[in-house]
Amino acid sequence: MIQTGSIHGDINITTAASSADAGPTDEDLAEGLRKSTWRARFSCVDFVNLPRIPMLSDGAAVLGAARRAGLDVAAPLFLRQGLAAGLFVRLVKPVFETWGTEATALCESTIERVHPGMMVSFEARVRCRNAPKSPPRELTGVPEQDPHLFFRIGERSVLISFDPRWLTTSTASGTLHDAARHPLEYSGLGLVRSVSEDGQVRVSALVFGQPQTPAQAQFKYAKESTLRSPAGLTEADFRNEFAANNREAPRPASPQERKTVNRLDVTLFFDEDKLLFPGHLQREVMTQLVRVVPEYRRDVGVAVASLVVYGVLGRGVRPADIAAHILAREPGLWKTFTVPGLTTLVDSVNLAVATVTGMGQEQVRDLHEVMQAEVPSYLGGVELDRSLPMHRRLLPEQDQFHVVGAELRLKYSAESRYIAQTNGDDLDEPLDEWRERGLFRSVVWEEDVARSTAEEQAAASLLRAWRNAQSE
DSSP states (O other), X not given: OOOOOOOOSOOOOOOOOOOTTOOOOHHHHHHHHHXXXXXXXXXXXXXXXXXXXXXXXXXXXXXXXXXXXXXXXXSOOGGGGXXXXXXXXXXXXXXXXXXXXXXXXXXXXXXXXOOTTOEEEEEEEEEEESOOOXXXXXXXXXXXXXXXXXXXXXXXXXXXXXXXXXXXXXXXXXXHXXXXXXXXXXXXXXXXXXXXXXXXXXXXXXXXXXXXXXXXXXXXXXXXXXXXXXXXXXXXXXXXXXXXXXXXXXXXOOHHHHHOOXXXXXXXXXXXXXXXXXXXXXXXXXXXXXXXXXXXXXXXXXXXEEOOOHHHHTTTOOHHHHHHHHHOOSXXXXXXXXXXXXXHHHHHSOEEEEEEEEXXXXXHHHHHHHHHHHOTTEEEEEXXXXXXHHHHHHSOSSOSEEEETTEEEEEEOHHHHHHHHHTTOOTTHHHHHHHHHTXXXXXXXXXXHHHHHHHHHHHHHHHHHHXXXXXX
């Protein structure tokens, strides 16, 4: 369980005004692009330039996958390393789904401003020119004569050069020959080498492959799952959210939804390894919560915990099952995840969760947006429904905090209070820690009466059983 900590600093929210006709400056564009991240869900990883991968902040994970697969990372020609190359592709695919490498997405709004040395990502229907031979020939050093991918963005042309010695499998080579005959969709990452006077952008590829389609994702889920598919899953639950045409925020509230006052309970997911100190998650959630929920509408419960999946996985359940049964319901849940995306996180990331109960629907979307912008550890959210078995099994059962107006109430039960008093704990210390943070005008204890009643009934039952055993 994640422990309570302290906040350092206050919250300041500022809004910068600008004229309607003023376009972004070079500094604005550079700052925005610097913060963008590249992640990709591939159907197959076709090319990985291992010698240059260490230049990236996430490169160690790729090299680790290569070593686990048994590849000789110093030797070119994956195709000569047998089954190790295929195993490497399987191991490295989820790595690229959770990467945080910063890159500029090549598109009409950025193509005019790229410059040599810039890390860029691309996704487009491309042609392969000078498709690689088998075995690959030595490169001439002339980009137009060596194997490369080619596509256009507006009036600009983009040339993605690559060394075919680092193609991962023979299938990858064959697909490039298909792309020589007709355009195929490719996604990847590379470094801008030059921008010519005629507007051609030349990029040296680091990674590329074909993006996964929803049909491929559904097939993969059906193959990996061991539980029966839950009701309520649709094709949208298997879309590739990293694809260019799917990078969108959750559906905004409709005018009808804006008029409702329906409350929504949600679970927010975080990368636990990015939480810097005990209590960091509580601080982040409370800080953003008070920003998006007006004081006069606050009547919100909060709980935080590590997402412990080992007990479920140990019973033969797969990560794909956990993801599907968290996300599926009829009628559909509000969610920012897809089944493939959450499957990868469950399988490869230490997750923490925060449940937030009693928010308005529009406030949930606002909280998601501000979390995305301000909290690096935040991964996404899904509507909480404790009637779903997987929600009951994995997510916190009771609120630990109760936010009412400008007051924070720390929840306790008869058993927890008894244990604290028995251990000699200072009951004022948790209150003082939250008061020092300055987020709330008052901080008090609040008894969870229902929980206390259940604990007292359980204790009475145990006592009766003990007395009956003594009398026999």
